Amino acid sequence: MSEYDDRTTGSVEPPDRGGRKDSATEAFVAHRNLLFTVAYEMLGSAADAEDVLQETWLRWTGVDLDTVRDQRSFLVRITTRQALTRLRTLRRRKESYVGPWLPEPLLTAPDVAEDVELADSVSMAMLLVLETLQPTERAVFVLREVFDLAYDEIAEAVGKSPAAVRQIAHRARAHVAARRPRGVVSAAETRDALEAFQRAIETGDLQRLLDILAPDVVLLTDGGGIVQAALAPVVGADTVAPVLGRISAVASLRPAQVNGHPALIIRLDGRLDSVMAVRIDDGLITGLYAVRNPEKLSRVERETSVSR
Structure with missing residues (x-):
């Protein structure tokens, strides 16, 4: 486990290096909640999402920041790739799960409900719908529909061409629309x-x-x-x-x-x-x-x- 991860608070504490925060750590901390949400929506498991963040951190510390144009996009890309790898493992694990498998519930702050799209995307009902998607479809749907990433950014994250990502996004949207709750419920x-x-x-x-x-x-x-x-x-x-x-x-x-x-x-x-x-x-x-x-x-x- 990284020295910067505090599992008891769910936060990453940056080290103090002579009174100056390391820039890589600072960027990671700034986007941590976003990265956790991406991983959780892809996996339905907070424990596995935390593990993905650890793997993201380890890879992020090896990146030459001078070559990174958009740190948020780059971190989301790393997180997505790690979550995809773990998602395929989880699918095999769920095949031997005893009884119905449900997502790991999160106690969330009241203000989450104010962002209707975010609240819908992390709801138990939606996470179960996302379980019916293939791993790449799930990643594309989450990154496009929830986080509004551009197709070329998503393409880099999932290892597909932008044209292929557009097709996958269209297919995933249709699949989800047929299975999500029929109307918006406040x-x-x-x-x-x-x-x-x-x-x-x-x-x-x-x-x-x-x-x-x-x-x-x-x-x-x-x-x-x-x-x-x-x-x-x-x-x-x-x-x-x-x-x-x-x-x-x-x-x-x-x-x-x-x-x-x-x-x-x-x-x-x-x-x-x-x-x-x-x-x-x-x-x-x-x-x-x-x-x-x-x-x-x-x-x-x-x-x-x-x-x-």
Whole structure:
């Protein structure tokens, strides 16, 4: 691990060299949140995104800065290449994952929701859509649609021609558009739906639950084979509602801002048990994403900074 990485704060602290910050370190620190967000959106894993940043830092320190015209673009290029390499490894790892795989949830600052595009791009629902893309398609989509990089910059990052990148971007946009939530849902709408959902669970009111759940709602629970969780999606309001109704007897629920959107943090006897995010279409909850794998819950104990 680099001497400049502090895993407890999620920040890179530059060394003080005779009262003057090293210029390479200064540039890396200035763009760190952006680089983390790029890696996280490509991988869906904060732990792996942090590892990518370490690899980016090591390569960045070997670069002759006099040859770099645009430091931000250059750093994004390094990060993208490292994330692509790791993404291909992760895809093999996910093939043997026990039960549904869900992204690692992040406790995010309230102001993330104000950037609608950024909040949408890091939402659990969108990250699951991005999982259906091929690695290069995912990189191109993230860099173009979220971070608005030029096609020639993306081409350098993914090792393709600008013309090929344009085609990949078009294909990825169409793929995502067919699978993303059907309409734009404001943070207020999500919060209202989540509040109604929380009240229904806490009161054990089955009818209230059925009123807020879409008939074809899907519940995904990620225990990673470490804690108990459904090994297959639970489908249909009549099936999902009784499962959720049992939570109130044993758990406490607290609203939080997770991945740029309102979500619920669930505790059992004061201990963090899971994070539940929602997908909303046409005013009803169509997707429920419950992350129980304890290896994925460290990022909801403290805020993580994401940026564009």
